[in-house]
Amino acid sequence: MAKGKSQPKVKKPPQRTCVGCRQIKSKWDLVRIVRTPEGAVEIDPTGKLSGRGAYVCPNRECFDLAVKGKRLDRALEVTVPDEVIEKLALSLARYERL
Numbered sequence: 001m002a003k004g005k006s007q008p009k010v011k012k013p014p015q016r017t018c019v020g021c022r023q024i025k026s027k028w029d030l031v032r033i034v035r036t037p038e039g040a041v042e043i044d045p046t047g048k049l050s051g052r053g054a055y056v057c058p059n060r061e062c063f064d065l066a067v068k069g070k071r072l073d074r075a076l077e078v079t080v081p082d083e084v085i086e087k088l089a090l091s092l093a094r095y096e097r098l
Helices: 060-068 071-076 082-092
Strands: 015-017 024-026 031-035 041-044 052-056
Touching (some): 060 082
Antiparallel strands (some): 031 052
């Protein structure tokens, strides 16, 4: 390699931790749940909505662990109502991988 020439930097994919199972995975393998500035809690399919976000694996088991252990509430810094949890669970089924 000639002097003065540097290797191109390889970008690492962003890593996030699932609030349910606590495993570190690629950001793209997880689903983002966001608390918007208005206070609404919803699934963020693009990952670009403004607000406080939490990541969860796209399966019901991880979501249930996150809800049961109040980890989702802690990550979003708000108590998520039961009606919203049910709506999130139904929406999450769309992202579940077989």
